[in-house]
Amino acid sequence: DIQMTQSPSFLSASVGDRVTINCKASQNINRYLNWYQQKLGEAPKLLIYNANSLQTGIPSRFSGSGSGTDFTLTISSLQPEDVATYFCLQHNSWPYTFGAGTKLELK
Amino acid sequence: QIQLVQSGPELKKPGESLKISCKASGYTFTDYAMQWVKQAPGKGLQYMGWINTQTGKPTYADDFKERFVFSLETSASTAYLQINNLKNEDTATYFCARGGRKALAYWGQGTLVTVSS
Numbered sequence: 001d002i003q004m005t006q007s008p009s010f011l012s013a014s015v016g017d018r019v020t021i022n023c024k025a026s027q028n029i030n031r032y033l034n035w036y037q038q039k040l041g042e043a044p045k046l047l048i049y050n051a052n053s054l055q056t057g058i059p060s061r062f063s064g065s066g067s068g069t070d071f072t073l074t075i076s077s078l079q080p081e082d083v084a085t086y087f088c089l090q091h092n093s094w095p096y097t098f099g100a101g102t103k104l105e106l107k
Numbered sequence: 108q109i110q111l112v113q114s115g116p117e118l119k120k121p122g123e124s125l126k127i128s129c130k131a132s133g134y135t136f137t138d139y140a141m142q143w144v145k146q147a148p149g150k151g152l153q154y155m156g157w158i159n160t161q162t163g164k165p166t167y168a169d170d171f172k173e174r175f176v177f178s179l180e181t182s183a184s185t186a187y188l189q190i191n192n193l194k195n196e197d198t199a200t201y202f203c204a205r206g207g208r209k210a211l212a213y214w215g216q217g218t219l220v221t222v223s224s
């Protein structure tokens with residue numbers, strides 16, 4: 001199985017900060033990488049699909065980059081409503097695998 | 108709009124079975140596979156597998172090959188997850204999610220399963 005190593009596990013930032021979260025795949029996954037936001041008690045919400053495509057309805061402060069094994073989710077200017085846990089998902093190879101998550105809080 | 112609505116929370120004893128439903132609306136049910144994901148309390152997401160909604164053929168990730176059954180009621184646009192011989196470690200929230208080009212783009216609200224004697 002492809003292992004997804006997500007970092008950092010925990011992140012504290014201020015409103016307006018630029019925030020980056022990383023996922024590293026144990027082997028090449030091309031661009032088949034999604035990013036999700038999960039707020040407490042809710043289902044995950046798709047933010048970015050296929051590495052850099054913004055899902056409909058998601059604010060443009062969210063962006064994704066990368067290909068192959070290294071991927072980044074960037075929030076250009078952190079807002080209070082962005083407090084959540086963020087997960088990556090590789091869907092290049094069976095079985096799909098998730099990163100362990102990054103918990104983002106406000107400083 | 109696309110919606111996946113799951114059945115309500117369950118409280119079960121070890122050894123019992125349960126069946127969770129996931130009713131889809133807002134799209135043609137058989138055009139997209141249905142995926143299942145487990146989230147244990149305070150933990151991350153674990154991919155369980157998927158079911159082909161055209162053929163009914165399920166495919167399970169290794170950890171879910173023994174007691175887990177995916178099924179369909181196509182006429183009702185509904186997918187099911189059955190868990191047999193429940194164990195304490197099955198305590199989790201289970202999500203259905205629609206497959207497709209974007210992988211898991213649309214998710215159900217989750218069903219909390221608690222297994223306790």
